[in-house]
Amino acid sequence: MNRILIIDDDEELCELVAEYLTVEGFETKAVHDGAAGLDSALSGDYDMAVLDVMLPKMNGFDVLRSLRSSSRLPVLMLTARGDDMERIVGLEIGADDYLPKPFNPRELVARLRAILRRSETAEASDRASDKVVVEDLELARSARTVRLSGDEIPLTSVEFDLLTELAAEAGKVVRKDDLSERVLERKLSPYDRSLDMHISNLRKKLGPRPDGSERIKTIRSVGYIYTVL
């Protein structure tokens, strides 16, 4: 059974979410402020955290930033609807996914499952130890680490999976629908920008090639390509 940590100051909402998630087969614990949330998240007792942005004592971004300095615990951010900046900031700091609040609980469960499945397959593929190497980029699927010219680049699990998909087919266009289904585990819906945002973060983290060319190129209305020289 997966243990989910819910960090949200709305106690009633936490109770309802806990009840919903219990029916769906999750074990939950709720804390109501940022500082306590960070402590619990770092305790190692949980498989995943659902983190709200607006929190007393320490806001969600600060919690995430502190958490990411030492832990890869998958995090789903609850952002304010109508606030694009919040979700961009959240993904930039290292959230694995986001969900605008108010949300549909069914969607919450779908996303939780997707993220959990990914981290489980990551653990399962430990033995496979297969590496993907594209020029100066080196991906270790087992260790889920990325090295660029030898330097490790910290990526979130979504970013890692995206990069793996793209790098495995370097030089070929990977369609957005496929990326969405394989990495985010949901069908690409119109006006959903999360894939683009993850790619944009990935670009920022990897940076351009020494000659200034972009590593990941957008093929408009089709998908993305990890370019090879």
Added chain:
Amino acid sequence: MNLFFKIFLWFLAAVALMIGIVVFINWSVQTEPVMSRWRVSVHNQMNIYADTAGQIYDSEGEAGLKQFLDRIHDAETVSEVDLIDPEGRMWLGDGTTAGNYSDLVQRAFASNGVELDTSLPTTALAARPITFANGKSYALVVRWDRPRPVAIFGESQLRYLRLAGLLITALLVCYALAKYLSSPIGKIRQATQQLAEGNLTTRVADRIGRRHDELAKLARDFDLMAERIESLVTSQQRLLRDISHELRSPLARMNVALGIGKQKALPEVGQLFERIESEADRLNVMIGRLLTLSKLESGALDYEKEPVDLVEIVASVVDDADFEARPLGKNVNMRGDGSCIVDGNEPLLRSAVENVLRNAVRYTKEGSTVDVAVEHKDEKVTVSIEDHGGGVPEDELNNLFKPFYRIGEARERSTGGIGLGLAIADRAIAAHEGSISARNTRDGLKVVIGLRCASNGTRQKTSNQSNGGGARR
């Protein structure tokens, strides 16, 4: 005409009039009486001289007359004494150019009285005929010094300097006065314009300086008014934002509770739950838009600008919109490729284009196509989005971008809008110092977004495949 110039010219005219009046008064109280008194005395003197000369000549002859004439000549104000016969010939006297006086002499003989010639600047000639006992007639011509009235600016070369000084002083004073009166009005006007443009923090009293007149009071009244407007507008915005914000929490709980309900519900109530869910979703969307709008309006949204490709943004929104439109029997077609780099915030620009485009898709007739065109010329790029939905009444065009504005209430509601999309687009484009406008075409509405291209121009791209209305991905 400019108020400053009006005041300036009026004061200048007043000063000119004043100088004119002073000159006139000076002339009438000084120059003119002196001159007329002088005329009378010359008149009398000439009569006396002429009569006396006649008597002396009759009794003492030419020698006595000559002596008498010399005596006249001795007077301080007399510089020349002549006796001229009617033919203009000089008989006695020191003038040698008798011909010069012929006019005057003629006149004197004609009137048989004293005649004056005041055409010379410093002296005047007076003539009076004398008839002696022997029947001969002569004209007595005396050259008199003219009295000198005191000139206002004096007589020396300095008078031009004095006149110039007076004029320059008048000009400077008029200028200063006009400036003093008109500059606060200009400042108040400027502030009014700023307020009208939506800069509600505009205040003007500090700019006016230390004055205590009606203009300063006007400025303070303006500030009071601006303060009031500002607090009204901001409290309205805050109210809107707070309400939207507060609504989210119960809505979030409701959504989850609804989910639990669905988990436990019997199949027959499932449909009802679906309905509740779709209504809750609609509320969600509304609240999201309200929040976006209020953040855009209050400027609370801090966003970073970076070079983004507008064509790419439009193309991806077009893809999504086309995907959404196809099941409704509509489609979206895009014209224009290449790339156009704009210094902007991608989510904001995207939401602007998206709101306009989804609006167009909503209203365009079934079976019609929404045409999107991106054109860049020099520094400017325009995105035009044209639907075939019959357009809107001409006088409503300007209201399209106002929040909560509905052209046809029933129609709008049935299509699911709440009248915020275009308002959001308008504020988002305004945040990029761009322009957005709408106009009616033959059978629909055309919204044109204008933005400024980044100075570094177009970025080279390897892929610029434009896919308008084609198969989605």
